[in-house]
Amino acid sequence: MLTARHLTTGYLRKSQDAQRILEDIDLELIPGQLTALLGPNGSGKSTLIRTLAGLQPPLAGEVLLQNKPIASWPAASLASQLGLILSERKTAANLSVMEVVALGRTPYTGWLGNLQARDRQRIEEALEQAGITPLRDRKVGQLSDGEMQKVMLARVLAQETPLILMDEPMAHLDLLNRIELLNLLRQLTREWKKGILFSSHDLDLALQLTDSIWLLDKEGTLLAGIPEDLVLSGAIEKSYTRDGLGFDNRTGSLLLPSPAPKGTVSLTGTDTFWTRKALERHGFQITATQTDCRIEVMVTGSRFSWRLIRNDRVQQLSSIAALLRELSRS
Amino acid sequence: MPNLRFSGRIAFLSLSLLTGLLWILDIMTGSVHIPLKEIFRILSGSESESVAWQYIILKIRVPKALTALLAGAALAVSGLQMQTLFRNPLASPSELGITSGATLGIGALVLTGGLGAIGPDTFRQLGIGSSWLAIVMATLGSGLVFSLLLLIARKVTDNVILLIAGVMIGTLTLSLTSIWQYQSQPEQLQAFIIWTFGSLGGVTGPQLGIFTLVLVAGLLGAFALSKTLNTLLLGEHYARSMGLSIRRSRFLILLSTCLLTGTVTAFCGPIGFIGIAVPHLARSLMGTSNHLKLVPACALTGAILLLLCDILTQLPGSQSALPVNVVTALIGAPVVLWIIIKMNNLGSSFS
Numbered sequence: 158m159l160t161a162r163h164l165t166t167g168y169l170r171k172s173q174d175a176q177r178i179l180e181d182i183d184l185e186l187i188p189g190q191l192t193a194l195l196g197p198n199g200s201g202k203s204t205l206i207r208t209l210a211g212l213q214p215p216l217a218g219e220v221l222l223q224n225k226p227i228a229s230w231p232a233a234s235l236a237s238q239l240g241l242i243l244s245e246r247k248t249a250a251n252l253s254v255m256e257v258v259a260l261g262r263t264p265y266t267g268w269l270g271n272l273q274a275r276d277r278q279r280i281e282e283a284l285e286q287a288g289i290t291p292l293r294d295r296k297v298g299q300l301s302d303g304e305m306q307k308v309m310l311a312r313v314l315a316q317e318t319p320l321i322l323m324d325e326p327m328a329h330l331d332l333l334n335r336i337e338l339l340n341l342l343r344q345l346t347r348e349w350k351k352g353i354l355f356s357s358h359d360l361d362l363a364l365q366l367t368d369s370i371w372l373l374d375k376e377g378t379l380l381a382g383i384p385e386d387l388v389l390s391g392a393i394e395k396s397y398t399r400d401g402l403g404f405d406n407r408t409g410s411l412l413l414p415s416p417a418p419k420g421t422v423s424l425t426g427t428d429t430f431w432t433r434k435a436l437e438r439h440g441f442q443i444t445a446t447q448t449d450c451r452i453e454v455m456v457t458g459s460r461f462s463w464r465l466i467r468n469d470r471v472q473q474l475s476s477i478a479a480l481l482r483e484l485s486r487s
Numbered sequence: 488m489p490n491l492r493f494s495g496r497i498a499f500l501s502l503s504l505l506t507g508l509l510w511i512l513d514i515m516t517g518s519v520h521i522p523l524k525e526i527f528r529i530l531s532g533s534e535s536e537s538v539a540w541q542y543i544i545l546k547i548r549v550p551k552a553l554t555a556l557l558a559g560a561a562l563a564v565s566g567l568q569m570q571t572l573f574r575n576p577l578a579s580p581s582e583l584g585i586t587s588g589a590t591l592g593i594g595a596l597v598l599t600g601g602l603g604a605i606g607p608d609t610f611r612q613l614g615i616g617s618s619w620l621a622i623v624m625a626t627l628g629s630g631l632v633f634s635l636l637l638l639i640a641r642k643v644t645d646n647v648i649l650l651i652a653g654v655m656i657g658t659l660t661l662s663l664t665s666i667w668q669y670q671s672q673p674e675q676l677q678a679f680i681i682w683t684f685g686s687l688g689g690v691t692g693p694q695l696g697i698f699t700l701v702l703v704a705g706l707l708g709a710f711a712l713s714k715t716l717n718t719l720l721l722g723e724h725y726a727r728s729m730g731l732s733i734r735r736s737r738f739l740i741l742l743s744t745c746l747l748t749g750t751v752t753a754f755c756g757p758i759g760f761i762g763i764a765v766p767h768l769a770r771s772l773m774g775t776s777n778h779l780k781l782v783p784a785c786a787l788t789g790a791i792l793l794l795l796c797d798i799l800t801q802l803p804g805s806q807s808a809l810p811v812n813v814v815t816a817l818i819g820a821p822v823v824l825w826i827i828i829k830m831n832n833l834g835s836s837f838s
Contacts, residue, residue: 212724212728247725248720250776251775252776256776263714263718264730269713
């Protein structure tokens with residue numbers, strides 16, 4: 158278990174006072190839990206992760222791994238407890254996927270790094286878990302960002318650490334890859350009782366898939382709790398509200414600034430969800446009462462069509478785009 | 488991966504064969520023509536029909552070929568270690584001033600009167616004690632420059648800036664060497680200039696034994712550091728997270744590199760281009776960045792290249808020989824240019 162007591166992170170500077178980023182925070186990373194570290198750019202997520210990993214010293218307070226200060230752990234035994242995925246993407250393009258994953262066995266191999274049967278078995282399992290067994294002989298220079306991220310994950314899995322810290326593992330990944338990765342992390346916390354911390358900007362996914370959230374704000378405070386508690390306490394709403402942007406506590410999604418109002422339309426039909434979304438995004442207010450402008454959504458089989466009734470003039474339209482074009486023409 | 492391993496073996500086999508072939512060829516070439524049959528007879532320990540031939544082969548050409556082989560391997564491997572440690576494709580002993588550091592060490596030794604003057608024949612004329620002293624001084628000199636570079640590398644991460652810093656340190660040490668040159672006698676100066684041309688012929692007798700001992704130890708040390716070097720490929724933060732003690736690794740790599748470069752520089756002069764060019768050749772030849780394969784591949788390729796350069800110093804049909812540094816530059820500079828122009832290749836080694 159990784160704990161932080163009265164931790165202050167930041168950077169020492171010779172000329173001025175130390176630059177403090179987070180002050181006096183207490184944290185606990187528990188095995189078997191998936192924790193997201195959320196916060197705006199520049200709020201100190203990477204600094205916190207590097208401090209927790211022992212890569213940079215805290216300005217005050219301490220980081221404890223199994224009740225021992227992290228700085229007092231010898232590098233080799235620390236490497237069997239705490240795995241790390243950093244946001245820096247330094248690799249050698251000439252290495253094969255297999256060779257990069259095999260580097261995860263570094264704490265366990267002999268002085269030349271020769272792999273024993275057990276190492277090979279763990280590497281195969283790690284490739285399998287990360288879903289990249291087919292890529293094993295490819296050079297890492299040829300991989301996409303998503304594939305590379307999985308390789309780094311397989312490497313840290315091969316390291317067999319009970320705790321894993323990840324800095325922005327989902328940056329550069331598309332939505333499906335992000336969901337896939339988070340699901341995988343979740344499974345690892347469930348089946349292998351790993352404690353995983355990842356930093357992210359992805360509020361929606363973090364709310365849906367994590368066990369707990371550490372929320373940073375620009376003032377250098379950190380709130381920890383399970384996602385739902387943070388939503389109900391208004392903490393998420395507070396840190397994600399800025400200049401017309403906001404967080405809707407009711408739906409759990411981000412709100413965008415509302416566009417200039419364009420008028421009121423009435424909407425009827427069976428499946429109006431996406432039509433409503435499009436109309437609202439363009440500034441139309443939707444009512445159930447009769448207005449001068451009526452839209453009916455019609456479904457025949459799987460084909461949608463729209464009927465626009467204005468001033469007793471009826472138009473048949475085949476797409477929402479056409480509908481919006483007609484509406485703006487008035 | 489049976490296929491990969493197979494091709495790796497074939498590559499090593501062909502490199503070893505080529506090394507052996509060039510070694511023989513290097514012994515064959517020289518201003519005096521000696522029949523191949525005689526060379527083999529002399530090498531296998533039998534009497535030759537000419538005592539002069541026997542002397543030339545055993546006392547001059549074999550030591551020279553052995554020196555070329557070891558020096559080439561040593562310079563290439565220290566280049567590889569530096570490129571991986573600094574994650575910089577343009578790092579190498581001569582480019583980052585390590586060689587000039589060794590020169591400074593030798594210069595200091597000469598200035599304080601430890602040696603009369605440095606030249607191709609210095610170590611032949613002086614006793615064994617002086618060669619150990621020269622190795623220590625050259626290694627210390629290059630170690631000094633290397634430590635400075637490590638300090639700078641902590642502050643700056645930009646590859647190009649580090650390179651410029653290395654060039655500056657090199658200039659600085661060379662200017663210190665110039666102070667000594669300015670105060671030297673003309674004969675000393677001439678010997679020094681000849682030394683800077685690089686020579687593989689000056690290591691004979693007991694010196695060759697010391698030279699071989701130190702370089703083989705340094706090369707074995709570099710091979711033993713393969714795992715460390717591999718771990719460093721992902722950058723120092725990752726290396727640390729995988730249990731590597733960065734300080735210890737840096738020191739061991741520094742020690743091995745400086746021992747290799749320092750010793751070669753002390754005995755053969757500042758030989759350029761092998762250190763920067765060979766690691767790239769070996770990487771593209773082996774198609775890997777795995778140091779368990781790269782260190783031996785670099786050693787063999789470096790040996791091949793320097794043997795080839797030594798053969799080419801002996802201009803066909805001519806009695807005179809070119810200095811080896813001229814030939815390594817003639818071969819090495821185009822290789823480095825090719826690497827820079829093919830920026831893809833350069834960027835892909837460390838990205």
